[in-house]
Amino acid sequence: MRVAVIGVGMTRFGKHPEKSLVDLFAEAFWEALNDANIELKDIEAVYFGNFVGELTDGSANLSGFVADEIGLKNAPAIRYEGACASSTVAFREAVRAVKAGYHKCVVVGGAEKLLSAGTAIGTRALATAVDGIYEMTAGLTFPGVFALAARYYGKKYEIPLQKLREMIAYVSVKNHRYGAMNPKAQFYGKYGDLKVEDVLNSKMICSPLTLLDCCPMTDGGSAVIIANEKFAKDVCDKPVYVLGTGQASGGSLFRQEDDIIKAIPRKKAAEMAFKEAKITPKDVDFVEVHDCFTIAEIIALEAMGFFDYGTACYATAEGVTSMDGDLPVNPDGGLIGKGHPVGATGTSQIYTAVKQIRGEFKWNQVKNARIAMTDTLGGDFGTLVNVILGVD
Amino acid sequence: MFLEFFKSLQEGKLIGMKCKDCGSYTCPPKQSCNKCSSRNLEKVTMSGRGIVKTYTVTYVAPMGYEKEVPYIVALVELEEGPWIIGRLDVEAKIAEDNDLTEKRVSVFAKEMPGEIFYPLKDKRIVPYFRLEG
Numbered sequence: 001m002r003v004a005v006i007g008v009g010m011t012r013f014g015k016h017p018e019k020s021l022v023d024l025f026a027e028a029f030w031e032a033l034n035d036a037n038i039e040l041k042d043i044e045a046v047y048f049g050n051f052v053g054e055l056t057d058g059s060a061n062l063s064g065f066v067a068d069e070i071g072l073k074n075a076p077a078i079r080y081e082g083a084c085a086s087s088t089v090a091f092r093e094a095v096r097a098v099k100a101g102y103h104k105c106v107v108v109g110g111a112e113k114l115l116s117a118g119t120a121i122g123t124r125a126l127a128t129a130v131d132g133i134y135e136m137t138a139g140l141t142f143p144g145v146f147a148l149a150a151r152y153y154g155k156k157y158e159i160p161l162q163k164l165r166e167m168i169a170y171v172s173v174k175n176h177r178y179g180a181m182n183p184k185a186q187f188y189g190k191y192g193d194l195k196v197e198d199v200l201n202s203k204m205i206c207s208p209l210t211l212l213d214c215c216p217m218t219d220g221g222s223a224v225i226i227a228n229e230k231f232a233k234d235v236c237d238k239p240v241y242v243l244g245t246g247q248a249s250g251g252s253l254f255r256q257e258d259d260i261i262k263a264i265p266r267k268k269a270a271e272m273a274f275k276e277a278k279i280t281p282k283d284v285d286f287v288e289v290h291d292c293f294t295i296a297e298i299i300a301l302e303a304m305g306f307f308d309y310g311t312a313c314y315a316t317a318e319g320v321t322s323m324d325g326d327l328p329v330n331p332d333g334g335l336i337g338k339g340h341p342v343g344a345t346g347t348s349q350i351y352t353a354v355k356q357i358r359g360e361f362k363w364n365q366v367k368n369a370r371i372a373m374t375d376t377l378g379g380d381f382g383t384l385v386n387v388i389l390g391v392d
Numbered sequence: 393m394f395l396e397f398f399k400s401l402q403e404g405k406l407i408g409m410k411c412k413d414c415g416s417y418t419c420p421p422k423q424s425c426n427k428c429s430s431r432n433l434e435k436v437t438m439s440g441r442g443i444v445k446t447y448t449v450t451y452v453a454p455m456g457y458e459k460e461v462p463y464i465v466a467l468v469e470l471e472e473g474p475w476i477i478g479r480l481d482v483e484a485k486i487a488e489d490n491d492l493t494e495k496r497v498s499v500f501a502k503e504m505p506g507e508i509f510y511p512l513k514d515k516r517i518v519p520y521f522r523l524e525g
């Protein structure tokens with residue numbers, strides 16, 4: 001039996017110092033529950049994604065508190081940690097549990113508070129996703145990971161560094177344009193008319209990447225409710241089906257050697273998802289990819305099979321990935337424009353995919369969106385999860 | 393094995409594992425071959441020489457590393473094949489104004505302050521790369 005998403009919710013992404021991680025998840029959950037039009041008692045388990053609650057809020061074992069907060073007393077509740085892919089890992093595990101018949105209906109979501117933690121703690125917390133010994137002793141940060149990849153991308157594909165910086169800046173321009181239109185985005189109403197020069201001239205973080213090549217630190221929560229096909233059809237007019245999922249892993253960045261710009265785990269995860277969905281990249285109407293940095297969106301689109309290696313930067317600069325291009329990418333603003341509350345990011349991509357497929361993403365609707373693919377990356381290609389969603 | 397790796401590096405020796413099945417090298421050591429996953433490995437001393445494949449000048453550091461900026465993180469391909477991570481021992485301005493990729497380097501150890509989350513609490517041993525000729 002197939003599995004469907006029947007309700008979605010997310011908080012406004014941004015700064016929420018007055019809300020706990022539990023509060024952020026709960027806020028997203030109430031929206032999802034209302035959207036699904038079911039009763040609390042229909043939900044049998046909680047799948048919760050969170051990356052660094054220990055470091056930002058002094059809380060690790062959050063799943064029980066999350067379940068208790070929303071009134072699901074004593075329900076099985078599990079926290080999933082896969083760095084920035086935490087809630088997509090949770091989503092895939094939940095889909096498999098429902099598909100296997102263990103559950104009829106469950107909630108999956110996540111929460112994170114990085115902006116309220118401040119830059120120093122936030123950067124250190126994010127860096128816990130790199131190799132904790134060999135990469136950490138060198139002081140490798142996440143902007144650093146993608147800065148290493150960007151410079152190597154230019155060398156490998158014989159693109160002068162300055163020319164590459166200009167082409168990847170289009171990712172930031174595009175995603176900020178869409179983020180500025182999205183009322184749930186951290187940068188709603190801001191940076192909508194960003195120029196390539198603004199990206200190039202903003203503060204250097206890890207050369208060649210500037211502040212505007214990077215996604216922001218964000219607080220936020222998201223939640224989606226999934227159910228088996230029978231229950232979904234009973235309660236929902238327009239279930240959005242999970243057509244395929246894929247997941248793969250990778251080790252330390254330096255051990256990936258020449259493949260650091262090929263994201264092999266992502267290639268394997270995407271192939272797994274396409275195979276299960278019995279479709280190819282050209283069947284996908286739009287994608288939500290993990291644009292933690294501008295170059296990250298380029299690498300993602302190539303590894304997933306939408307463009308040949310070394311070419312997505314040209315396609316992006318030409319507008320192929322914009323709303324009126326052949327393959328709209330990140331219509332909600334992506335991590336760069338919408339924000340990146342790590343543990344909540346994955347299910348917020350599912351939120352966008354479902355809203356788009358239902359035709360409810362009115363501030364930036366993809367025309368005739370029937371099949372969407374999401375892509376979430378945890379660490380330096382350590383955890384990769386792809387999900388394909390669609391309607392009949 | 394990371395303690396032995398760092399201790400050897402301080403003594404001027406870069407250690408790695410040579411695979412008796414496929415002949416490739418894994419460095420720093422891992423319990424399985426990075427190429428073929430075999431556990432049939434022997435500990436060897438590597439040349440410590442290689443070429444810079446990519447690097448980044450880091451201006452914003454995590455908590456505990458702030459005093460070290462700007463620092464240059466680099467990936468180096470060793471003569472024996474594996475890529476290792478460390479820092480380039482050059483001024484940030486030189487790394488920004490020049491393309492240092494494909495430059496020949498040799499590795500040595502520098503002792504840096506530890507931080508609360510690092511597995512070694514009192515100090516970190518950082519592989520540094522010195523430009524050759």
Ligand SMILES: [Zn+2]
Pocket residue numbers: 411412413414415416425426427428429430
């Ligand atoms: Zn081998």
